[in-house]
Amino acid sequence: MRRMSTSGQTRRTRATGALVAIAMLIVLTPHPVRAGTNDDAARRAAEEIQAARDRANRAADAMFAAESRLDELSIELTATERRLTEQRAAVESLRGDLSAVAVRRFTGGGVDTNPLLTGVAAATDDGTAAVFIGAATGASLVDVDDYDAAIDELDDTRERVERQRADTARPATI
Numbered sequence: 001m002r003r004m005s006t007s008g009q010t011r012r013t014r015a016t017g018a019l020v021a022i023a024m025l026i027v028l029t030p031h032p033v034r035a036g037t038n039d040d041a042a043r044r045a046a047e048e049i050q051a052a053r054d055r056a057n058r059a060a061d062a063m064f065a066a067e068s069r070l071d072e073l074s075i076e077l078t079a080t081e082r083r084l085t086e087q088r089a090a091v092e093s094l095r096g097d098l099s100a101v102a103v104r105r106f107t108g109g110g111v112d113t114n115p116l117l118t119g120v121a122a123a124t125d126d127g128t129a130a131v132f133i134g135a136a137t138g139a140s141l142v143d144v145d146d147y148d149a150a151i152d153e154l155d156d157t158r159e160r161v162e163r164q165r166a167d168t169a170r171p172a173t174i
Contacts, residue, residue, distance in 0.1 A: 070168065077164040084161055087154045094147040 073168045077168055080161050084157045091150045091154050
């Protein structure tokens with residue numbers, strides 16, 4: 001088998017390029033349309049083309065709207081997840097405060113004096129006074145109420161995050 005020379009390959013490449021250019025010219029050259037019996041068919045074809053373009057434009061608009069909604073949902077989900085993290089930290093802080101209150105009450109829950117030395121009446125009076133002071137200040141009750149409210153809010157936010165994750169993951173209908 002003989003090898004072609006470089007100049008032979010160049011001539012062949014040029015000839016191939018010229019043939020491709022001629023073929024493109026023939027294909028891309030506009031051909032005049034003659035009026036005649038095909039006017040109705042041409043009109044129908046033009047209407048169908050326009051209808052297809054309109055459908056494509058509507059589909060593109062719907063796709064853009066769906067992508068925009070997905071972006072909005074992603075932003076909302078991120079904000080809600082951030083709120084959830086903040087609420088978890090607040091609940092943990094309240095839980096620690098309540099634990100400290102419980103420990104103080106447990107360790108300080110006894111009487112200050114020995115009832116054998118002061119009598120039972122004095123010990124009862126001291127205990128009653130401590131209960132009244134605690135009820136009057138209501139500090140631990142407020143802490144428990146705050147904790148309950150924070151837990152409820154945390155649960156609501158968790159549910160909202162799950163709904164938003166489901167909405168974000170759900171494919172948009174066009």
